Amino acid sequence: MRDGEMAGDRPPIVALGLGRQRTGKTTLLNTMVQYFRGLGNPLRVWNADQQNRSHTISLFFRDAEDVPGGGIEDAKVWIEARLEDLIRHRYDAVLDVGGGATGFSRLVQEVPLLEAVEANSVRIVGLFCVGPERADLDYLEQFAEVDQFMPASSVIVLNAGLVLSGRTAIGAFGSVIEHPVVKRASSRGACVALLPALTCMPQVTDRGLTFEEAMNGVAPEGGEPLSLFDRARVNRWWSRDVPEFFGKLPHEWLPFPRTTGRVGATESSVEGIV
Amino acid sequence: MARRNRDTRAILRTIERSEQRSRLFWWMVDHHDEIVEAARRHRVNWGGFCAEAAKLGLTDTRGRAPTARNARETWRQARRAVAALRAAEAAKPPARPGSIYPSRIPKDWKPEPFRTLGSVGSGTGAALRPPASAAPGAPATPPAHRRPRFLGSPDDPPEVQEMWANLEDQFDKEDRWAGGLPVKRRR
DSSP states (O other), X not given: OOXXXXXXXXXXXXXXXXXXXXXXXXXHHHHHHHHHHHTTOOOEEEEOOOSOSSXXXXXXXXXXXXXXXXXXXXXXXXXXXXXXXXXXXXXOEEEEOOSSSOHHHHHHHHSOHHHXXXXXXXXXXXXXXXXXXXXXXXXXXXXXXXSOOOOSEEEEEEEGGGSOTTSOHHHHHHHHHTSHHHHHHHHTTOEEEEEOOOTTHHHHHTTTOOHHHHHTTOOOTTSOOOOHHHHHHHHHIIIIIHHHHHHTSOGGGSOOOTTTOSTTOOHHHHHTTO | OHHHXXXXXXXXXXXXXXXXXXXXXXXXXXXXXXXXXXXXXXXOOHHHHXXXXXXXXXXXXXXXXXXXXXXXHHHHHHHHHHHHHHHHHHHSOOOOTTOSOGGGSOTTOOOHHHHHXXXXXXXXXXXXXXXXXXXXXOOOOOOOOOOOSSSSOTTSOHHHHHHHHHHHXXXXXXXXXXXXXXXXXXX
16 A cells, blocks of 8 residues: 555545745645645645745645646646546545646636546545635636636635734625625535634744644754744634634535544544445 | 514514615515425425415515516515624523513512423422433434525535535634624624
C-alpha cells in the first residue's frame, strides 16, 4: 500500500480549493489537511497553484506534490495524471488549483471532468472560497453556470477572515448570500458555510507553523513564538471553531479516516454513510 | 399556537400601519403562522396565491394586484417583520413575580415544579424517573429540522432550511465574538 493509500468502503475524496485569488483557498486547504491528518487520515496534498510563491500550500507540508513547469498545459497534464493515480490507488487528496486561468479550468473546459472522475466512484468535493466582494462570486458563476462544473458535494465557503475589521460578517456577506448564483447553487444541494476568522492568521502562516505548534508557543527556526494572546486566539480557533466548522458540513463529504471515522463515531455508523 | 397568534396580533396592533406597506403585506403579517404551516406541508403556488389574493382585494404598494414575484418578496419581508417583533418581545425581561393581583390568579394554580411532579405517574418518585423513550436501546426520536429565521425561503426543502439555519448560527457566533449584532437584528 502506498503512502496515503487507504482501504475501505467509502469512496476516495478529492477536495478542490476553488475561487479567485486571495479568497483563502490555501488557508482553507492548509486547515483541512492539518485537521484531518490530525484525526489520522494521511491525505495527499497536490499543489497546482502556479501564481503563488510566497504563500503556497507546499510551504506547510513537506510531502506536498507540486506541478512541474510553469505553463497552464503543464498543470493540466499533471492534474490529469494525479487524478488517474487517485482513481487507481483509492486514497484521499486535496488539490489547490490556484486562482485565475489555471490548468484546472482548462481541463474543466476540455472534458466532462465530474462525470469522468465520479464514474470511477471518487467523490469530488468543490470548496468554493469567497470573500465579501461581489466579484468573488465570478469564479463560482463561471464554473457552475458556464462550465457546468458544480460537484454534487459543493461547499460555498464564506471566509470571515476577509471581512474588514469593524464590520459584522452578516453585514459583509449579506449581498453574497442573497445573490442568485448562491441561491441557485444551494437549491441544487450546495452547502454554504462560514469559515471563522483567525485574526492572527498571518502571524501563524508567516512563521510556517502548524496551528498546534502556534498555540503551544513553538518558535520557528530563528524566530519568535506567537505572543501570549495570539496563542490563546489560535487555541480557541483551532480547538473550538475549526471542529465546529467541519462539524456543520455533511460528514460524507469530508475525508474522515476510514478506520475510525468522526471522533466519537462508531465504525458501523461510518460505514453506513457511503 | 392559538395563544401565540393572539400574542403576535396584539404586538402587531401596536405598530402604526404605515401606508408605505401594502395591504398584502399586512394580511401576510396577520396570517403569518397559518401561511408558515401551509408552506410546511406544500410548496407555495404563488401564481394561485395571487389570484386568490386579488379576489380579496389584497394589493401591492401601488394598489395593483400582486404578481407572483411581488408576493414572494412581500412574504419574505413579512416573515422578517414578524420574526423581528417576536425576537424583541422574547428579549423583554419576564414579568415580575407578584405582578398579577392575587384575585386574578386561577384557583388551580401551583408553582411550576409541583405542577410537574403532580402530572407524571403516581407519587413523586415517578417524576424523577427518565421518560420511557430514554430507556437504553429505545429508538431515538429523529431531530426535527430547524427552520432558518431569515436566510432561505419557506419553499426550500427541509435539508436546505437546515443548512441556512446552521449558517445563521455561524454568523451569530462569529459576530458575537466580533462584538457585532446577531443575524436577527440586521438591517
